[in-house]
Amino acid sequence: MTQKIRNTIKSVASAFLGVQSDKNREKDFTEGKFSHFVIIGLLGVIIFIGALISIVSIVLN
DSSP states (O other), rough: OHHHHHEEEEEHHHEEEHHOOOOHHHHHHHHHHHHHHHHHHHHHHHHHHHHHHHHHHHHHH
């Protein structure tokens, strides 16, 4: 995995948790590609929803 993809994943995870600093956010806008953030963000949402569904199904059964 390249360093840019790792940085994008870290940025998206930080944004999901709400702990992204202004400095990192500004760096993301200047250095990152929008399409990478959208794709990784969508994958993150899909994984999050899948985890929630799994947890609820385990608890209810």
